[in-house]
Amino acid sequence: MTIVRKVEKGKVTTAHSLIEATTTSAEISCVGYNAILVHTIVTVAAKNWTTKLQGCMTSGGTFADWYDGATQMSFQTDSGKAVVWKGVPDFVKVVATEDADGGKATVTVQPLNV
Numbered sequence: 001m002t003i004v005r006k007v008e009k010g011k012v013t014t015a016h017s018l019i020e021a022t023t024t025s026a027e028i029s030c031v032g033y034n035a036i037l038v039h040t041i042v043t044v045a046a047k048n049w050t051t052k053l054q055g056c057m058t059s060g061g062t063f064a065d066w067y068d069g070a071t072q073m074s075f076q077t078d079s080g081k082a083v084v085w086k087g088v089p090d091f092v093k094v095v096a097t098e099d100a101d102g103g104k105a106t107v108t109v110q111p112l113n114v
Helices: none
Strands: 013-019 035-042 049-056 074-077 080-086 091-098 105-113
Touching: 013 091, 035 049, 035 074, 035 091, 049 105, 074 080, 091 105
Parallel strands: none
Antiparallel strands: 013 105, 035 080, 035 105, 049 074, 049 091
16 A cells, blocks of 8 residues: 655745845745745856755744754755755745855745645
8 A cells, every 4th residue: 555645835935036145034934834945046157145044933033044953954056956954943034145246046935744
């Protein structure tokens, strides 16, 4: 007998749209979900951006960098990249850091259960 688990997905949210400098998003609710899909697109190739997740267990609380064990939930890309992070708190913010001048970044996220 094969057990099939249905992946439940939440609403897609644009955390950042064509930003040109380091920016922290507004609070994004992940209530009821245990993971988040994060997708970053950079408009100019070879212009690095770092995307990281900050989290808080209460709305409006103090947000801190979020880790999976000893590994910070962050990645760097100079074109585009998508990752799924598990073990997210109820509320997150996305920090997009411009590492090299000249590119623009768009970051979208989608909470999900995996």
